[in-house]
Amino acid sequence: MLRVLNVSQEEILYHIRISCQIPSLLEGIATRKIIADAAKQADLKIEPEELQQAADNLRLANKLLKAEDTWAWLKKYHLSVDDFEELAYTNLLSNKLAMHLFADHIEPFFYEHELDYAxxxxxxxxxxxxxxxxxxxxxxxxxxxxxxxxxxxxxxxxxxxxxxxxxxxxxxxxxxxxxxxxxxxxxxxxxxxxxxxxxxxxxxxxxxxxQPQLDEQLRVKILGDLFAAWLKQQMAELEISAQIEDGNSSTEAI
The missing domain is CATH 3.10.50.40 (Chitinase A; domain 3)
Incomplete structure (x- = not known):
């Protein structure tokens, strides 16, 4: 018979801290904020049908072919249906921002670095x-x-x-x-x-x-590389400060 182990939110946060995951966690949060702020400044909109397609793509990427697969996946990662929709929304917003910023840069970048892709x-x-x-x-x-x-x-x-x-x-x-x-x-x-x-x-x-050809697969890769470099630059210009409480208040900045 399986035993039930109850884990509190405080214990989860404590484990994250002592396993030195706070910096990567803060970087992930900062990345989401950077994307959200840049998308807002660019006035990017998400249409309902786009969000539905993004959710379908997310299911496909995680091999969630049946409803019970999706429910099991949500349970495994402690996510709600709203969380799943937010994850799909974030992925879609990130892709739209990448296209907004760098769609016109793909071909010039390819021809400038063509030898790298041979x-x-x-x-x-x-x-x-x-x-x-x-x-x-x-x-x-x-x-x-x-x-x-x-x-x-x-x-x-x-x-x-x-x-x-x-x-x-x-x-x-x-x-x-x-x-x-x-x-x-x-x-x-x-x-x-x-x-x-x-x-x-x-x-x-x-x-x-x-010889390299600028096919769809390479376009996606170049777009991803350009967007990743942009995010890295945004992070380099940012100081991240977080209030972490464990009985005593402390502020961490990276």
């Missing part, structure tokens, strides 16, 4: 010994051994070894500068001369260079 399909093996790496590289050049063979021989991590060292599509900004410069100067398919980094000596097969 992608490369690469395979990689990292060795500890530079002489061995050069020996392997020249053997690959002479077709004495395949990249899959050296991956099976030198990669220790099982899943990566089975995949032949496949790294997926890596963007320019995902790679160390010395590796990115060589990868995106390659003429695929090409095996790069070994590159030394603090991780070891990298032998990289560049299979394909993918």
């Amino acid at each position: 992608g490369a399909v690469i395979y990689e093996v990292i060795l500890d010994d530079e002489d061995l790496a050069l020996e392997v590289f020249y053997a690959l050049q002479e077709c004495e051994i395949s990249f899959q063979q050296i991956a099976r021989q030198y990669i220790k991590e099982p899943a990566l070894r089975r995949a032949g060292g496949y790294q997926g599509i890596r963007r320019h900004i995902d790679l160390k500068p010395e590796i990115a410069a060589a990868v995106f100067a390659a003429n695929p398919p090409q095996i790069l001369k070994p590159i030394m980094t603090p991780k070891g000596v990298h032998i990289i097969l560049v299979e394909e260079i993918i």
